[in-house]
Amino acid sequence: MSLLQQSRKILAACVLILVLTLTTACGAGTATQAKGTVNPPVVGRDVAYGQLERGNSPTAQSFGDWVVQASKGLITDAYxxxxNKLGVVISSKVPPNDVRPLAKSLVEGFRRNFPNQDLKVLVYAPDKKLILTADYDVQTKQVQYS
Structure with missing residues (x-):
């Protein structure tokens, strides 16, 4: 691999880490529901993959949307x-060597938006197979990869 290609990959990973670490999820405040409104229907087993919500709370939904938008095409889906659990589906644009730095960056952004708790980031390949799990321990402030 040439020095130029390696430098480009490192630069892309650094830019993504910077974007995910420094940017906060816009509009991730708490949402209130007006009296008399109906809750959205529960997602059933017959719902297609693309129809699933990005989060099971308004804040989680906003963060999942933000992750996909901020990744600029590196992450195709998030929930x-x-x-305390973030799952992301990476695109084929992400080289294998950049998966762990990407997961670390996601842990940092996730930790800032959902503080004071243990967190888990699940990274899935484009074919939706789990390829990496990053567990953040709030007590030790360490990330374990498996």
Missing amino acids: VRDN
């Missing part, structure tokens, strides 16, 4: 569950 947040229970405010």
Whole structure:
């Protein structure tokens, strides 16, 4: 691999880390529901993959949307569950060597938006197979990869 290609990959990873670390999820404040409004229907088993919500709370939904938008095409889908699990589907544009730095960047952004709790980031390949899990321990402030 030439020095130029390697430098370009490192620069792309650094830019993504910078964007995800420094930018906060816009509009991720708490949402209130007006009296008399009907809750959205529960997602059933017959719903297609693309129709699933990005989060199971308004804040989680906003963060999942923000992750996909901020990634500039590196992440094709994201979801947040229970405010402590983030799952992302990466695009084929992400080289294998950049998956771990991307996961670390996602842990940092996730930690800032959902503080004071243990977190889990699940990274899926474009074919939706799990390829990396990053577990953040709030006590030790360490990330373990598996």
